[in-house]
Amino acid sequence: MGKNRSVPTLNDVAKAAGVSTATVSRCLNSPDQVIEATRQRVMQAVESLGYTPNFAARVMAAKRSYTIGAIIPTMDNAIFARGLQEFQDQLRESGYTLLVSSSAYDPEVEWEQIRALVARGADGLLLIGYARDAEIYSYLERHQVPSLVAWSYDPEAHRPSVGFDNLNAMGKLAQAVISAGHQRIAMISGQTLGNDRAQSRVDGVRQTMAESGLDANSLTLIETDYEIEKGAEAFQQLMSLTPRPTVVMCGNDVLAAGALREAGRLGIKVPEQVSVTGFDDIELAEIVSPALTTVHVPHREMGRKAARELTAMVEGNSDGRSICINTRLVNRCSLARPPRQP
Amino acid sequence: MGKNRSVPTLNDVAKAAGVSTATVSRCLNSPDQVIEATRQRVMQAVESLGYTPNFAARVMAAKRSYTIGAIIPTMDNAIFARGLQEFQDQLRESGYTLLVSSSAYDPEVEWEQIRALVARGADGLLLIGYARDAEIYSYLERHQVPSLVAWSYDPEAHRPSVGFDNLNAMGKLAQAVISAGHQRIAMISGQTLGNDRAQSRVDGVRQTMAESGLDANSLTLIETDYEIEKGAEAFQQLMSLTPRPTVVMCGNDVLAAGALREAGRLGIKVPEQVSVTGFDDIELAEIVSPALTTVHVPHREMGRKAARELTAMVEGNSDGRSICINTRLVNRCSLARPPRQP
DNA sequence: TTGTACGCGTTATCAC
DNA sequence: GTGATAACGCGTACAA
Numbered sequence: 121m122g123k124n125r126s127v128p129t130l131n132d133v134a135k136a137a138g139v140s141t142a143t144v145s146r147c148l149n150s151p152d153q154v155i156e157a158t159r160q161r162v163m164q165a166v167e168s169l170g171y172t173p174n175f176a177a178r179v180m181a182a183k184r185s186y187t188i189g190a191i192i193p194t195m196d197n198a199i200f201a202r203g204l205q206e207f208q209d210q211l212r213e214s215g216y217t218l219l220v221s222s223s224a225y226d227p228e229v230e231w232e233q234i235r236a237l238v239a240r241g242a243d244g245l246l247l248i249g250y251a252r253d254a255e256i257y258s259y260l261e262r263h264q265v266p267s268l269v270a271w272s273y274d275p276e277a278h279r280p281s282v283g284f285d286n287l288n289a290m291g292k293l294a295q296a297v298i299s300a301g302h303q304r305i306a307m308i309s310g311q312t313l314g315n316d317r318a319q320s321r322v323d324g325v326r327q328t329m330a331e332s333g334l335d336a337n338s339l340t341l342i343e344t345d346y347e348i349e350k351g352a353e354a355f356q357q358l359m360s361l362t363p364r365p366t367v368v369m370c371g372n373d374v375l376a377a378g379a380l381r382e383a384g385r386l387g388i389k390v391p392e393q394v395s396v397t398g399f400d401d402i403e404l405a406e407i408v409s410p411a412l413t414t415v416h417v418p419h420r421e422m423g424r425k426a427a428r429e430l431t432a433m434v435e436g437n438s439d440g441r442s443i444c445i446n447t448r449l450v451n452r453c454s455l456a457r458p459p460r461q462p
Numbered sequence: 463m464g465k466n467r468s469v470p471t472l473n474d475v476a477k478a479a480g481v482s483t484a485t486v487s488r489c490l491n492s493p494d495q496v497i498e499a500t501r502q503r504v505m506q507a508v509e510s511l512g513y514t515p516n517f518a519a520r521v522m523a524a525k526r527s528y529t530i531g532a533i534i535p536t537m538d539n540a541i542f543a544r545g546l547q548e549f550q551d552q553l554r555e556s557g558y559t560l561l562v563s564s565s566a567y568d569p570e571v572e573w574e575q576i577r578a579l580v581a582r583g584a585d586g587l588l589l590i591g592y593a594r595d596a597e598i599y600s601y602l603e604r605h606q607v608p609s610l611v612a613w614s615y616d617p618e619a620h621r622p623s624v625g626f627d628n629l630n631a632m633g634k635l636a637q638a639v640i641s642a643g644h645q646r647i648a649m650i651s652g653q654t655l656g657n658d659r660a661q662s663r664v665d666g667v668r669q670t671m672a673e674s675g676l677d678a679n680s681l682t683l684i685e686t687d688y689e690i691e692k693g694a695e696a697f698q699q700l701m702s703l704t705p706r707p708t709v710v711m712c713g714n715d716v717l718a719a720g721a722l723r724e725a726g727r728l729g730i731k732v733p734e735q736v737s738v739t740g741f742d743d744i745e746l747a748e749i750v751s752p753a754l755t756t757v758h759v760p761h762r763e764m765g766r767k768a769a770r771e772l773t774a775m776v777e778g779n780s781d782g783r784s785i786c787i788n789t790r791l792v793n794r795c796s797l798a799r800p801p802r803q804p
Numbered sequence: 805t806t807g808t809a810c811g812c813g814t815t816a817t818c819a820c
Numbered sequence: 821g822t823g824a825t826a827a828c829g830c831g832t833a834c835a836a
Contacts, residue, residue, distance in 0.1 A: 127605055129829055140807045145831060155805060170604070175581035177829035179518040180812045187582070195562075196547050201537045208564060212571070217578045219561040220537075222550060229554070236559045239517035240529070240582060262512065263469055348745050377749050384751070403690050407719050409726070409751055471813055482823045487815060497821060519813030522828045526815095 128169040137165035148173065179241040188216050188430060189237030190246040193225045193315075197346065197374050198402045200248070203270070206423030207246065214431050216243070225345075227314055231256060238263050244434040246270055246426060250277055251316045266433040266440065270426045272316055273444045280433070280440030282426040286317050289415045289447040290324030290369075293397055296413075296449060297367055298332045301457045302395065305329065306340040306365035308354040308375045318343075321371055321399065340365055344375070351378020352385075359386060359394070366394060366458035373398035373405045373414055380408050380454070391456035401450055410453035417447050470511040479507040490515065521583035530558050530772060531579030532588040535567045535657075539688065539716050540744045542590070545612070548765030549588065556773050558585070567687075569656055573598060580605050586776040588612055588768060592619055593658045608775040608782065612768045614658055615786045622775070622782030624768040628659045631757045631789040632666030632711075635739055638755075638791060639709050640674045643799045644737065647671065648682040648707035650696040650717045660685075663713055663741065682707055686717070693720020694727075701728060701736070708736060708800035715740035715747045715756055722750050722796070733798035743792050752795035759789050 134141045139158060146154050147162040154162075165171075179185045188211055192200045208218040219237065223230035234256060237245060245260065245267040257279075260267050269281035297305065307325055310318035326336040342357060344350040351370060355378065358368055370376035376398035383390050390396050390410055398405055398414035405412040422445045432438035476483045481500060488496050489504040496504075507513075521527045530553055534542045550560040561579065565572035576598060579587060587602065587609040599621075602609050611623035639647065649667055652660040668678040684699060686692040693712060697720065700710055712718035718740035725732050732738050732752055740747055740756035747754040764787045774780035 130831095131829080141830075142808080142832075143806060146806090149831080153805080158806085170601070172577060172581060172605075174522070174829050175578075176518040176521040176583050177812090178831075180516070180522065180814090181829075181831040183812080183831095185518075185582075187578075194547065195537065195543045196540075197543065198538070198540060201539065201543070205536070205538050205564060205566070209566070217563070217575065219563065219582075221559070221561065222547060224547070224551070233559065235514055236517075236529075239514055240527075240561075241518050259512070263514075348749065381749055404746070404749070407690065407723055407746070408749055472815095473813080483814080484816085484824080485822060488822085491815080495821075500821080516813050519828090520815075522830095523813075523815035525828080 127174075128171045129174070130171075133162065133165045133169055133171050136169060137162045175241075185241035185243055186216050187219060187240070187242050188244050188246065188434070189219050189221070189234075189240075189242035191221045191223055191230055191233050191237070192248055193223055194346070195220075195222045198404065199346070199372060199374070199400060200271075202402070203419035203423040203426075206420040207427050210424050210427035211431065214427070216431060225311070225315070227252060234260070238265050244268070244430045246430060248272075249316045250274060250279060250281070251314050266430065268426055268430045268433065268440065270422060272320070273442060274316070274320075275444075277442075280429065280442055282422055282429055282443045282445065284417055284422070284445045284447050286320035287324040287327070289417075290321040290399065291328040292449055293399070293413075293415050294325045294328035294369065295332070296451075297369060297395070297397065297455065298328065298334065300395070300455060302367040303334060303458075304363060304365045305334075305338070305367055305369065306358045306361075307342070307369045307371070308351055308358070308379065309341060309343050309371040310346045310375070311343050318371055325369060346372060346374050348374055348378040348381065351375035352382035353378075355379035355382040356386065359383075359388060364394065367397070367455070368394060369397045371399060373400045373402050373412060376412055376414070376454075377404050377408050380410070380412075391454050393459055395455045395458070397455055405450075405452070412450075413452045413455035414450050415447050416450045418445055421445055469516075470513045471516070472513075475504065475507045475511055475513050478511060479504045517583075527583035527585055528558050529561060529582070529584050530586050530588065530776070531561050531563070531576075531582075531584035533563045533565055533572055533575050533579070534590055535565055536688070537562075537564045540746065541688070541714060541716070541742060542613075544744070545761035545765040545768075548762040549769050550765075552766050552769035553773065556769070558773060567653070567657070569594065576602070580607050586610070586772045588772060590614075591658045592616060592621060592623070593656050608772065610768055610772045610775065610782065612764060614662070615784060616658070616662075617786075619784075622771065622784055624764055624771055624785045624787065626759055626764070626787045626789050628662035629666040629669070631759075632663040632741065633670040634791055635741070635755075635757050636667045636670035636711065637674070638793075639711060639737070639739065639797065640670065640676065642737070642797060644709040645676060645800075646705060646707045647676075647680070647709055647711065648700045648703075649684070649711045649713070650693055650700070650721065651683060651685050651713040652688045652717070653685050660713055667711060688714060688716050690716055690720040690723065693717035694724035695720075697721035697724040698728070701725075701730060706736065709739070709797070710736060711739045713741060715742045715744050715754060718754055718756070718796075719746050719750050722752070722754075733796050735801055737797045737800070739797055747792070747794070754792075755794045755797035756792050757789050758792045760787055763787055
């Protein structure tokens with residue numbers, strides 16, 4: 121109909137409905153402030169023009185975007201997927217949109233993406249783990265963007281977080297390992313540099329070893345990327361050691377899956393000849409054979425609670441509490457007593 | 463130093479450097495248009511104030527955001543992860559930021575998120591598959607936001623896409639299945655409603671059956687969600703049929719993994735008693751036992767090419783070509799000849 | 805209840 | 821090379 125095929129603005133709607141832009145704006149944002157009759161007229165104009173608010177303008181005027189940003193280390197495996205999906209679903213219910221970025225475990229990239237999200241008017245940010253430059257936190261503070269740490273919970277840290285105690289969780293698993301009789305323990309960890317989750321899991325093993333009368337320094341440790349292939353490589357290295365470790369504890373299920381695959385290739389029987397453990401209890405853990413003994417992390421619960429807390433912070437209803445999510449051991453088949461000494 | 467702790471603006475920088483806002487803007491966007499001396503002064507002011515451009519304002523003024531949006535059906539498994547990660551990496555190299563949203567396979571949610579991304583000034587959009595309301599495409603056209611379809615390639619569709627021919631790919635796999643001697647074929651497919659990839663894969667099997675002299679209607683088909691658990695359930699149903707199918711072709715590796723898990727539980731040997739196939743060749747396919755015979759999709763290549771094409775479209779260097787990515791059969795262990803008739 | 809008018813922080817088009 | 825200044829589209833005091 122109209123000759124102008126460009127995007128309609130508030131002004132166009134106002135003209136079409138024979139009211140002012142202010143009234144149209146009110147119809148959209150606080151409908152009860154406008155009388156029924158005019159509202160109907162306005163809404164009809166909105167409908168027929170196919171009007172959509174311009175967010176950039178709205179953000180600039182209202183200083184509020186109903187957008188939450190999340191920067192995760194990777195989308196390349198399922199570690200963050202489940203929790204994030206729940207996080208998003210919960211946010212949606214509260215009227216927020218989630219925008220996700222992946223940093224590929226690169227602090228520089230993360231920095232960049234935090235700025236990108238903040239610049240785009242994100243009302244709040246979800247970050248994975250504590251470890252990052254202090255500059256970033258002060259940047260967020262200056263821009264008054266509330267941020268919440270997830271996937272980590274450290275009672276010592278005085279920063280809001282919804283996560284789990286990686287150290288304790290891995291400690292409990294190590295306890296199970298040691299109780300089963302293992303003494304020559306090896307670990308395949310994710311890169312600990314700049315990754316407090318990975319570091320805490322290593323610390324958890326060491327601490328428990330010490331408490332159990334083992335030498336924490338006797339832990340054979342390999343750090344590598346969280347990829348199946350890398351887990352396989354590391355496992356191969358460990359199996360060429362003399363004497364061989366009797367158990368390989370992995371920083372997560374992905375690494376453990378790699379280890380199991382390699383074990384199959386090398387003809388090493390798990391758990392008869394060597395035990396393997398994981399962490400996270402993603403679906404993979406139940407698929408592999410033998411099924412993984414691992415630590416179950418209730419990712420969905422974490423995502424849900426993180427969403428609630430972050431929206432509360434954004435809306436000024438919370439100064440940022442910290443919530444600890446409980447993990448639990450899942451005993452499957454990949455952990456057993458060590459083989460008898462030859 | 464300053465008493466005002468709020469976020470610095472272009473104006474603040476201009477004052478601090480003793481220049482106009484226009485000059486500051488130029489320093490940031492086209493540095494060669496400003497003389498070295500002033501630029502240094504400006505950049506110093508930018509640095510010391512910790513200035514970050516306000517994107518909302520920038521978008522509104524420049525009508526350009528260097529942001530690409532992607533809406534994927536789910537983050538809950540690895541199907542889209544790998545391709546998307548590569549997509550993002552490539553975009554980054556070209557100076558774009560990727561923002562991702564997940565629709566949970568819900569068209570309504572997808573619609574909403576497309577609007578959200580467009581409203582936030584996305585320069586271009588990556589969409590998965592063709593199937594969506596025509597209204598959406600006209601909305602994008604009206605807003606002049608270029609969009610590219612991925613994960614699907616249909617020579618018939620006259621819409622830019624970077625993907626693979628699901629029908630043909632699955633057809634080739636079906637050919638291998640039939641060549642191996644299978645006649646009682648069952649399929650566990652993802653929901654085909656509103657999912658052209660799933661539909662095409664089913665069509666591929668049926669078409670190949672017909673071409674091979676089998677009755678396409680004899681295909682036993684179960685549609686379910688792309689979840690391991692669902693794959694397991696469907697497999698159980700199929701195994702209770704009389705006569706049993708001799709092969710279960712799955713719509714993707716996730717479903718196939720579920721089928722294999724259930725087979726293990728039921729004590730049914732794969733591939734001796736029944737064959738199973740997948741689609742995608744994600745890492746999972748190599749992890750399960752027996753390893754999956756499946757269709758390899760070069761997700762990274764697809765992500766890379768999609769990024770190149772979409773940026774070209776955004777920058778006006780392309781009207782939107784379509785690129786077909788080649789898939790290939792991967793023969794592993796889960797497909798074998800059918801058992802001899804009892 | 806509704807309208808007027810200004811401000812939000814940039815970019816871009818002019819002059820100078 | 822640089823500086824005014826007019827958009828950009830919306831929210832919101834304030835006035836009517």
